[in-house]
Every structure is written in C-alpha cells, then in structure tokens.
Amino acid sequence: MxxxxxxASPSAPAxxxxxxxxxxxxxxxxxxxxxxxxxxxxxxxxxxxxxxxxxxxxxxxxxxxxxxxxxxxxxxxxxxxxxxxxVGYMTQADGIYPELSVWENVRFFAGLYGSFDRTRLVETLRVVDLADRLGTPALQLSGGMRRRLSLACALVHRPPILVLDxxxxxxxxxxxxxxxxxxxxxxxxxxxxxxxxxxxxxxxxxxxxxxxxxxxxxxxxxxxxxxxxxxxxxxxxxxxxxxxxxxxxxxxxxxxxxxx
Ligand SMILES: Nc1ncnc2c1ncn2[C@@H]1O[C@H](COP(=O)(O)OP(=O)(O)O)[C@@H](O)[C@H]1O
Ligand SMILES: [Mg+2]
Missing domain, CATH: 3.40.50.300 (P-loop containing nucleotide triphosphate hydrolases)
Known part of the structure; x- marks a missing residue:
C-alpha cells in the first residue's frame, strides 16, 4: 500500500x-x-x-x-x-570545500538550510573535535580530520534523518x-x-x-x-x-x- x-504520519517509516x-x-x-x-x-x-x-x-x-x-x-x-x-548525508568522498576554512565549511552548510546559529556550530565542531581548528583551510587537514569535518557538515542543521557513508x-x-x-x-x-x-x-x-x-x-x-x-x-x-x-x-x- x-x-x-x-x-507523513507519525507511524510512517522514516x-x-x-x-x-x-x-x-x-x-x-x-x-x-x-x-x-x-x-x-x-x-x-x-x-x-x-x-x-x-x-x-x-x-x-x-x-x-x-x-x-x-x-x-x-x-x-x-x-x-x-x-x-x-537529511544529513555524509558522502563517502568528503563533500567539503578544500579552499574554505573549517568554520566557513560548517557555516556554509548550515546556511544552505537557513539554520545559522553560532553556538550550535561550535557544539557540532566539538563533537568532531575540530573546535580548535576553526581557521584552518580544509585543504590543510589530515584525511581523518576531513572525515570529521564532513560529518560536522552533515550534522550541523540537526536533521531528523542521517545517512552516513x-x-x-x-x-x-x-x-x-x-x-x-x-x-x-x-x-x-x-x-x-x-x-x-x-x-x-x-x-x-x-x-x-x-x-x-x-x-x-x-x-x-x-x-x-x-x-x-x-x-x-x-x-x-x-x-x-x-x-x-x-x-x-x-x-x-x-x-x-x-x-x-
Ligand atoms: N556511476 C556509476 N557508473 C557505473 N557503475 C557504477 C556507478 N556507481 C556505482 N557503480 C557500480 O555499481 C556497483 C555498486 O557500487 P557502490 O554502490 O559504489 O558499492 P559500495 O558502496 O558497496 O562499495 C559497483 O559494481 C560499481 O562499480
Ligand atoms: Mg560505497
């Protein structure tokens, strides 16, 4: 059926x-x-x-x-x-902008969904342990750090559905x-x-x-x-x-x- x-009823699958x-x-x-x-x-x-x-x-x-x-x-x-x-979708290939800083990347993704909130952005960066790297260009991050930034970008608008590759x-x-x-x-x-x-x-x-x-x-x-x-x-x-x-x-x- x-x-x-x-x-979308409450009992509907997500x-x-x-x-x-x-x-x-x-x-x-x-x-x-x-x-x-x-x-x-x-x-x-x-x-x-x-x-x-x-x-x-x-x-x-x-x-x-x-x-x-x-x-x-x-x-x-x-x-x-x-x-x-x-939806927050973390792609397998990091979907971040290498020339933008850590902060600019999360701000960009938050802005896409109209949910800019400085405190929330910082909180999200804390979860991925990048809050002390706000000004670092993504280009200069290690592979693991880029994964972490990519996750932050998927989480930053607090979506009810998260798909993480x-x-x-x-x-x-x-x-x-x-x-x-x-x-x-x-x-x-x-x-x-x-x-x-x-x-x-x-x-x-x-x-x-x-x-x-x-x-x-x-x-x-x-x-x-x-x-x-x-x-x-x-x-x-x-x-x-x-x-x-x-x-x-x-x-x-x-x-x-x-x-x-
Ligand atoms: N854009 C594409 N064009 C042609 N083949 C593709 C494309 N994307 C995926 N495939 C093929 O589809 C199959 C499944 O790939 P994928 O979904 O990436 O697997 P997984 O994520 O489990 O590694 C593979 O054989 C892959 O080569
Ligand atoms: Mg895959």
Whole structure:
C-alpha cells in the first residue's frame, strides 16, 4: 500500500524503499531492495566493496534516480526539495570545500538550510573535535580530520534523518567511540540513522543490520539474531554463511516485526 505523497504520519517509516533497482549498463548495482526504517534507531548497512551500499543510499536520499521502484523520506517521495533540509548525508568522498576554512565549511552548510546559529556550530565542531581548528583551510587537514569535518557538515542543521557513508574510515579509535556515542544520542532523541560500513566491527553498535551483496539485501536483524541464526559468534562468518559462501545457511532472514 502506498501513501499519497507527503502524507507523513507519525507511524510512517522514516526511510523507505520499495522495489528499488539501479542499473549501470549491465551492472545491477541495486537489485530489488525493499526496506522500511523506523525513527529512533541506528541501522547498519554492511557489505563488501562494490556491493551496492553507496548506490542504495543515493537512491534513498533522492540523489540518484532509480531504474525501478521508489524511495520516500518521512512519507515524501524523493527527490524532494522539502526533504533536503531534513537529511544529513555524509558522502563517502568528503563533500567539503578544500579552499574554505573549517568554520566557513560548517557555516556554509548550515546556511544552505537557513539554520545559522553560532553556538550550535561550535557544539557540532566539538563533537568532531575540530573546535580548535576553526581557521584552518580544509585543504590543510589530515584525511581523518576531513572525515570529521564532513560529518560536522552533515550534522550541523540537526536533521531528523542521517545517512552516513562509511563515516568512521580513517578515524582513530577514541574518536570513533565519541562518534558512536553521539550517533546513539541522536537516535535516542528520535533521529533515524543509516550507517554504511564494510567492516563488521562496528555492527554491534547498530540496532539492526542489513547485509547487502550484489545489490540485494540477503539478511537483516540484530547482530545477536544474525549470529545466533548463523550459529557463529563471528559476524563476518555469519555474513559469509548467509551470503551462501560458507555452508547451507543461505536462507534470507528477517528480524522480528519485519521492521526493515
Ligand atoms: N556511476 C556509476 N557508473 C557505473 N557503475 C557504477 C556507478 N556507481 C556505482 N557503480 C557500480 O555499481 C556497483 C555498486 O557500487 P557502490 O554502490 O559504489 O558499492 P559500495 O558502496 O558497496 O562499495 C559497483 O559494481 C560499481 O562499480
Ligand atoms: Mg560505497
């Protein structure tokens, strides 16, 4: 059943994809994905390089046009101008301006959504540990610092939906913990987070996991559920087993309530 456009009821999923397909010539980068992600939760989209994570999230936020199917944010079909201000999207390639300073970058992104507030900007830069670098041109930042600035630019307008493409690549362990603490606080305040990763070690911090391979989501559930169903304590092993690579447990599974 499809809601009319813009009919965002409180029970509507925050992020929704139905029958999503994206082809690039002969490649089916996304091959029939149905998901409905609820507010207040952190979802982990896990899969190896080239499995379709970035393409799927670009479809979900309305930055790529699906070959088939549709995506909705808060009940609004994307692309939607209105939804732009309600999504924070941290791209895999840092979407910041190298010639602008740290401060100018966050101010620019906040200004795009009409939410300039000096205190909020400084708070956001504290979360990513860049508050003492306000005047540094992005060009002069290390790779990890650029990732942190990129995250700040996605957070600065306090969007209810956050889509983060490999946000912790190149981030040191202590700051990674700080990031996740912040993500958890945002979810507790009602935000919906979709975080991609190709490493499994962050998966336990997510409320629910979606395993993707060759453009298809072939298993979903909590980390504990997936490990239990695979009969393995190791999530990487569970991934391989569900993907049909490591035995006979290739049955797709869905978490209780079919939330995702
Ligand atoms: N713009 C594009 N043109 C052609 N092929 C693409 C394009 N974007 C992605 N692909 C292909 O789609 C598949 C999925 O890529 P991607 O979504 O980037 O995977 P991931 O983010 O999981 O690494 C890959 O085979 C990739 O080469
Ligand atoms: Mg990617």
């Amino acid at each position: 499809t809601a009319p456009d813009g009919d 992020i929704e994809g139905r029958g999503l397909v994206k082809t690039f010539g002969p490649i089916r980068a996304v091959d029939g994905v149905d998901i409905a992600l609820r507010p207040g939760r952190i979802y982990g989209l896990l899969g190896p390089n080239g499995s379709g994570k970035t393409t799927l999230i670009r479809l979900l936020v309305g930055l790529a046009r699906p070959s088939a199917g549709e995506a909705r944010l808060l009940g609004h079909r994307v692309p939607s101008r209105e939804m732009l201000a309600r 490999e946000p912790t690549v190149g981030i040191d362990p202590a700051l990674r913990v700080q990031f996740w603490r912040h993500f958890r606080a945002l979810a507790a305040a009602g935000a919906t987070l979709l975080v991609t990763s190709h490493v499994m070690d962050e998966a336990d911090r997510c409320d629910e996991l979606l395993f993707i391979l060759a453009g298809r989501i072939f298993a979903r559930g909590t980390s504990a559920e997936l490990r239990q169903r695979a009969g393995s304590e190791n999530l990487e092993e569970a991934f391989l087993r569900f993907s049909g690579d490591g035995g006979d447990v290739a049955q797709p599974i869905v978490s209780r309530g079919g939330a995702a």
